[in-house]
Amino acid sequence: MPPSASLPAALSSPLGPEPKATARPGGGEPQAVVPPFEAVYEEHFDLVFRNVRRLGVPDALVDDAVQEVFLVVYRRLGQFEGRSSLKTWICSIVTRVASDHRRALRRKSPHACGKAEAVDVDTVVDERAEGPHEHTVRLEGARLLHKLLDELEFDKRTVLVLAELEGMTAPEIADALGENVNTMYARLRAARRDFDQAVARERARDTWRLR
Template identity: 30%
Template structure:
């Protein structure tokens, strides 16, 4: 049963080549490896929790169908997120009445916190999240990808499909805008990402 070890070692690129050849086992590994990341990414873009799973499945269905079109200039994970972004934005266009903003990953409290500190942290995060939600969609997306998903400038450029220089200036303006909103909300600019 040395199978588990094998799948740990196989790179995403190699797996995707196998997927392109119709290998279902390789597809299962890709799904297991990336499902959470794609799920969280879509969850932040789409406010309606009822459709997140459906969109995640559509992303992986696309991967299964178009694995042979993957160009190894980018990382597989980056390619997956660009497919996910496309699906999420399309679904948003179809459903302009978005549901309420789901409590997202930022609301998760640290087990080691005292109740007071946890509440403090959660309140700060809630204020921060509310402020981020006031940004323009383009700025919100940049902050989300760059700071919360820790994507590199190159990855952000690929996922959104804009030049790296544009990513950098957008990050710069998004931070300035966010700092202004935070100060207005009574949070020190030091709390910005």
């Protein structure tokens, strides 16, 4: 389960500005109401935590990646203009931080990425809330999901995670990644195809092992 969403010491004081409207360039009506950082942190902690894991950041680096995401949010929150949802904006930061962590890890150890035994915290229920068999099945399903995601290129993995697991639309993903929306539709189709092929390979391996 994810750690408590209490503020890390590096971000605990000050908490950032009170909610305020961001003015449009050149005047006019304000664009968005910017919530205080503490509220953003509490509301989006789980979103950040689960997606740095889904995007392949190894368990040992997850806490560092989460703190790095919120450090960027803290520094840039006053610049948020409301052109997308706050969730979309934060997801754009998550994808950049996850990509940077994977790239740095790959430089240190070329075979390190894609080997983490990450578990999707959104798919795992506390064992006390269900029977041990159901808990084991759910846990194995979560591990299999991450194993299959590990077989995808990072760009395809990202769009698949945001679309299928976070329920974001192609235009929202395009905003988050700074890409053309048609490119996102094409990449999502390719990601789904590659994921289905990974599932088929895994089933074939299971069939071979049972012979």
